[in-house]
Amino acid sequence: MIPSRRLLLAGAASLGGIGLMASCGPKSQISAPPSDDDTAGSSDPRTIVRDAWIYAYPMIMNYATLAKQTLDPANPGYVGGFGKFRHYAQFFTPANRDIVTPNNDTPYSWAWLDLRAEPWVLTVPAAQAGRYYVHQWMDLFTQIFGYVGVRATGEGPGSYLIAGPKWNGPPPAGIAKVLKAESDIVVDLGRTSLLGPSDIAALKAFQAQYKLQPLSAFAKTAAPAAAPAITWPAWDEKKWLGPEFIGLLNFLLQFTQPPAASEAGLMARFAKVGIGPGKPFDLASLSEADRAAVIGGAQDGQAALKAKIAVTKSSIGLFGSREQLGDDYLKRAVAAAMGIYGNAAEEAVYVGADQDSTGQPLDGASRYEIRLAKDQLPPAKYFWSATLYELPSRLLSENSINRYSLGDRSPGLKFGDDGSLTIYVQHDPPGADNQGNWLPSPKSGPFNVIFRLYGPSQPAQTGGWPPPSVRKVT
Incomplete structure (x- = not known):
């Protein structure tokens, strides 16, 4: 987040x-x-x-x-209870107003587990070409106790055992790794890359291959006695x-x-x-x-x-x-x-700007440029994006081309002869030659731009990649 x-x-x-x-x-x-x-x-x-x-x-x-997610079926965020995934495969627009700073890069997969009776097993498929994913596991303290994904565990398929603090048994055959939590109740926040609005069907098919099951079901052994009701x-x-x-x-x-x-x-x-x-x-x-x-x-x-x-x-x-x-x-x-539930820096880094290079708040009534020299491009192993949000709502900004972010996966992005990249942040089109580099802003009012780096470089993980300067043009 x-x-x-x-x-x-x-x-x-x-x-x-x-x-x-x-x-x-x-x-x-x-x-x-x-x-x-x-x-x-x-x-x-x-x-x-x-x-x-x-x-x-x-x-x-x-x-x-x-x-909200496990105890209240009437809540819009209900995931179905414990031991079940709820996948989101949605391309957010300004019409979506229930989530602030919506993320069109990596739609979520949520799941909660009760590990009191026995561990559970997460099985993931082989990664598709160009498809980034990560499952971030957190305990009741909100500490991250393990990652499963292309960065942490590789691009191949695998099964991973999720265990509570009291479990000490050896894992059965077929388990690639044990993730040990400090609490009996844990949450998985999965993120899977969305390659654009036309990718939603493929994203859903990939998410459907994430599987959760109790250890006894995975190992085909007798299930233990159920834990007491809470x-x-x-x-x-x-x-x-x-x-x-x-x-x-x-x-x-x-x-x-x-x-x-x-x-x-x-x-x-x-x-x-x-x-x-x-x-x-x-x-x-x-x-x-x-x-x-x-x-x-x-x-x-x-x-x-x-x-x-x-x-x-x-x-x-x-x-x-x-x-x-x-x-x-x-x-x-x-x-x-x-x-809450933000990624550790080794997985993703988020940096942003809500002021121009002179310290003035960004406003839709003005035109801005974000120039990234070749050696200043976001240092991300997997991909990066820059998303514009209106303030104070932190929602996407409606515009004539339905574009809410730019990044290294954006079609039509143009680089200079020297390898630099200029992003034009303004309400009106910057002209046909610069259309691919246009990040539309509101007609007026404050906004910010958030850069997300997935698989950031070591320097970026410790603040070594500062957010680029936003220069006011008019």
């Missing part, structure tokens, strides 16, 4: 609109007085709650998607992003056992404020002092996230595995707020 102003503002609105009302009830104590034996941060209850809110935020936003909490954004977040965090922690060894101290610290796998939590039953600590800590967590978002300018380094992110839980929260 692309870090987007609309996503960012929506998150901020959610944070700012949390109700902090708490009813009175029987008094209890959530934490002992501060002690001298704390080795991991402050033992002040409000500070612990702040840190726990930041830790929980990506899990909570991930649960919001889980609830009573899922109803999704309530205001509730779960407020001081009652501890209740949802405790519920989700049940599916992340055993905890990572690196978090033993953190979990012991969180336990002082009533946080633990499956523990009940009732804000109203807390003592007045403890309730104030929880309410204040949640507010402090929200403020810390807003402040960090305000100074975050790039998606590079926000997404990745536990090894890549370490214990930077605020970074993980920023990633969830700005564009």
